[in-house]
Amino acid sequence: MRIYFDHNATTPPAPEVIDEVTSRLAAEFGNASSIHYFGQRAKAVLDEARSQVAGLIGAEPSEIVFTSGGTEADNFALRGIADVSAGRLHLLASAIEHEAVLNTLKALGRHGCRTTIIPVDQTGIVRPDALAAVLTDETALVSIMHANNEIGTVQPIAELARIAHARGALVHTDAVQSAGKIPVDVKTLGVDLLSLSAHKFNGPKGAGALWIKRGTRLAAILTGGKHERNRRAGTENVPAIAGFGVAARLARAKLASEGARLAALRNRLEEGILARVPGTAVNGAREPRVPNTTNISFEGVEAESLLIALDLEGVAVSTGSACSSGTLEPSHVLRAMGLPTHRTQNSIRMSLGFGNTEAEVDYVVERLAGVVGKLRSLTRAGR
Amino acid sequence: MRIVVAMSGGVDSSVAAALLARQGHDVIGLSMQLYDQREGQPRFGTCCTIDDLHDARRVAAHIGIPHYIVNFERQFSETVISNFVEEYAAGRTPIPCVHCNGDLKFATLVARAEGLGADFVATGHYARVERDGATGRYLLKRGVDAAKDQSYFLFTLDQAQLAHAMFPVGTLDKAAVRRHARELGLQVAEKHESQEICFVPDGDHAAFLERQGAAAAAGAIRDIDGRVIGRHDGVHRFTVGQRKGLGLSSPIPLYVVGIDAVANTVTVGPRAALEQSELTASGVNWIAGVAPAPGARLTARIRHRHREAPATMTGIEGDTVHVRFDEPQSAVAPGQAAVFYDGDVVLGGGWIAKEI
Numbered sequence: 108m109r110i111y112f113d114h115n116a117t118t119p120p121a122p123e124v125i126d127e128v129t130s131r132l133a134a135e136f137g138n139a140s141s142i143h144y145f146g147q148r149a150k151a152v153l154d155e156a157r158s159q160v161a162g163l164i165g166a167e168p169s170e171i172v173f174t175s176g177g178t179e180a181d182n183f184a185l186r187g188i189a190d191v192s193a194g195r196l197h198l199l200a201s202a203i204e205h206e207a208v209l210n211t212l213k214a215l216g217r218h219g220c221r222t223t224i225i226p227v228d229q230t231g232i233v234r235p236d237a238l239a240a241v242l243t244d245e246t247a248l249v250s251i252m253h254a255n256n257e258i259g260t261v262q263p264i265a266e267l268a269r270i271a272h273a274r275g276a277l278v279h280t281d282a283v284q285s286a287g288k289i290p291v292d293v294k295t296l297g298v299d300l301l302s303l304s305a306h307k308f309n310g311p312k313g314a315g316a317l318w319i320k321r322g323t324r325l326a327a328i329l330t331g332g333k334h335e336r337n338r339r340a341g342t343e344n345v346p347a348i349a350g351f352g353v354a355a356r357l358a359r360a361k362l363a364s365e366g367a368r369l370a371a372l373r374n375r376l377e378e379g380i381l382a383r384v385p386g387t388a389v390n391g392a393r394e395p396r397v398p399n400t401t402n403i404s405f406e407g408v409e410a411e412s413l414l415i416a417l418d419l420e421g422v423a424v425s426t427g428s429a430c431s432s433g434t435l436e437p438s439h440v441l442r443a444m445g446l447p448t449h450r451t452q453n454s455i456r457m458s459l460g461f462g463n464t465e466a467e468v469d470y471v472v473e474r475l476a477g478v479v480g481k482l483r484s485l486t487r488a489g490r
Numbered sequence: 491m492r493i494v495v496a497m498s499g500g501v502d503s504s505v506a507a508a509l510l511a512r513q514g515h516d517v518i519g520l521s522m523q524l525y526d527q528r529e530g531q532p533r534f535g536t537c538c539t540i541d542d543l544h545d546a547r548r549v550a551a552h553i554g555i556p557h558y559i560v561n562f563e564r565q566f567s568e569t570v571i572s573n574f575v576e577e578y579a580a581g582r583t584p585i586p587c588v589h590c591n592g593d594l595k596f597a598t599l600v601a602r603a604e605g606l607g608a609d610f611v612a613t614g615h616y617a618r619v620e621r622d623g624a625t626g627r628y629l630l631k632r633g634v635d636a637a638k639d640q641s642y643f644l645f646t647l648d649q650a651q652l653a654h655a656m657f658p659v660g661t662l663d664k665a666a667v668r669r670h671a672r673e674l675g676l677q678v679a680e681k682h683e684s685q686e687i688c689f690v691p692d693g694d695h696a697a698f699l700e701r702q703g704a705a706a707a708a709g710a711i712r713d714i715d716g717r718v719i720g721r722h723d724g725v726h727r728f729t730v731g732q733r734k735g736l737g738l739s740s741p742i743p744l745y746v747v748g749i750d751a752v753a754n755t756v757t758v759g760p761r762a763a764l765e766q767s768e769l770t771a772s773g774v775n776w777i778a779g780v781a782p783a784p785g786a787r788l789t790a791r792i793r794h795r796h797r798e799a800p801a802t803m804t805g806i807e808g809d810t811v812h813v814r815f816d817e818p819q820s821a822v823a824p825g826q827a828a829v830f831y832d833g834d835v836v837l838g839g840g841w842i843a844k845e846i
Contacts, residue, residue, distance in 0.1 A: 411561060412605050415606060419518065419556065419606060419607070481607075485601060485605050
């Protein structure tokens with residue numbers, strides 16, 4: 108038996124998405140920029156997908172620029188704004204952003220931008236006064252993720268955006284972990300730029316988008332032909348984008364029902380673990396949180412060992428950010444929340460999705476209790 | 491039987507994993523990440539680098555076993571690297587591989603393996619472990635390929651460690667290992683092997699030690715009669731037997747014959763002054779749990795590439811032993827291991843102590 112509890116890393120594509128991607132790959136080989144019949148067919152596929160993706164976030168189709176994924180969308184937002192913000196060269200991002208934002212910010216810092224990290228509180232939330240304290244009149248862009256990938260907490264984006272706009276800064280939110288899980292509406296959020304990734308909600312890999320509010324000036328980071336209204340050069344990945352559109356349509360249709368189902372499953376998992384396994388605690392605010400995610404620390408157990416032991420039992424989870432060749436650095440998210448080092452190193456993330464069942468949740472709770480007990484008995488034996 | 495194989499990405503541990511998997515065991519590959527692999531870090535390492543980790547992963551996928559990278563950076567730094575730095579600072583010549591085997595692979599990794607329900611940890615060492623039918627004790631024996639034998643690096647293993655150790659290539663010679671690798675279609679079949687200390691790939695251990703904070707305190711170079719004949723830039727830059735880099739002009743070749751870290755002095759002398767008929771080893775581990783009696787005949791190896799020399803055990807006090815060689819041996823370096831053999835069997839070994 109294989110159980111997949113790592114949907115924040117990626118999700119299995121929905122059957123409808125697989126059909127869409129494979130049929131478009133076979134039938135629509137045209138270049139969407141071509142004038143002829145084949146090009147027009149491909150272009151029509153992109154238009155349809157653009158409407159579907161715009162529909163998921165309450166946007167206009169013309170505001171959607173397709174990218175290769177969430178990382179490119181984040182790079183596009185930060186680098187694109189930095190490029191046109193002569194005179195306002197201050198960039199802000201929260202301490203718990205995805206590496207796509209944090210490392211891009213670092214790179215821009217090496218190229219003359221001034222950058223500041225906004226701290227989060229111990230529940231993993233950016234407090235409005237923490238943002239206000241670091242905003243300046245030179246701040247060009249504030250980047251704060253909508254939902255965090257490791258702990259699932261949802262930020263008060265609308266309020267933060269109002270504060271940033273009052274100082275003349277633009278606002279970007281990385282909605283890669285919230286889109287398809289909770290309602291994401293660009294008008295309600297009040298932001299200027301928003302990143303999306305298809306494979307986080309049962310779409311294919313290799314497709315994402317940056318929503319750019321009409322009238323927002325930013326430079327292209329991929330230059331070349333006049334694709335995507337001159338904003339992102341490169342022949343469009345038509346099959347993947349078509350699958351992205353279908354995934355967006357499906358996610359929108361079942362947002363409320365699937366959200367409630369996942370929240371019930373996640374809560375069952377969480378309560379089950381807290382009740383069955385001593386020395387456990389949930390990391391981060393339990394509300395507001397995306398319905399599929401939990402991050403739990405297991406006292407005295409190394410997360411790396413727990414993850415491997417669970418995988419050998421057929422249960423796939425993660426230690427947060429998936430980086431097998433990375434460093435021993437504990438999760439920057441848990442650290443930013445001020446958790447002690449030992450706790451940052453004994454925490455695992457479980458993220459549910461379409462297809463997970465109550466029976467799976469109960470099985471995982473059972474296996475976890477056994478595996479954790481065994482690992483702890485070895486630790487106590489002094490090894 | 492569930493077996494964890496320590497996969498370095500080299501041909502030996504790859505073949506070890508493949509052979510065990512082919513025998514039908516439930517094999518899990520673990521690769522140890524031992525140092526920071528982030529982009530922009532100065533690349534150090536000829537083993538367990540990011541490329542080696544990728545090689546291990548590809549081999550595991552090829553033979554169809556699960557594979558994980560475990561992060562032992564902290565443990566490696568606390569056990570192997572810190573010992574390496576301290577030993578040089580004390581004027582000795584350390585062997586990090588022994589600590590990596592005894593304190594990491596057959597300690598931390600074994601504990602991990604146990605947590606995963608594994609009965610054994612296998613490595614790609616050229617050595618053999620056998621159970622003595624008469625005593626029930628585990629014996630460590632040299633690998634059948636005399637040129638590749640790595641038993642010297644395993645002398646600290648105790649009975650509990652050997653009880654869970656497997657060396658699948660120890661009964662093969664290197665050519666056979668490569669042949670197996672080719673037959674199994676392993677991508678690493680022709681991979682060259684590392685000879686250096688893995689975390690000092692350029693061989694410049696002095697520069698490495700200085701990056702780790704070794705003090706470059708200048709001091710005197712003296713001849714064997716105590717006369718000052720030159721200056722040095724720190725005792726960590728020297729090792730007994732060293733000839734190059736002394737910065738001395740002399741009608742006869744001069745070698746480092748002694749290092750005194752406390753007095754911050756390096757002593758040099760002619761080749762003959764390097765020769766020693768006796769050695770004292772401390773911290774000795776007798777693998778089968780029984781020390782040979784004084785007067786026992788054995789062979790002693792005083793560094794990895796040393797041709798073992800016949801010797802007699804002359805005395806033993808606790809875990810310290812005295813050994814007299816039949817013929818004087820050159821460059822008996824404090825800090826290196828003296829490993830004692832009876833034929834193919836590793837009796838045990840200890841750390842070469844300074845002559846008083």
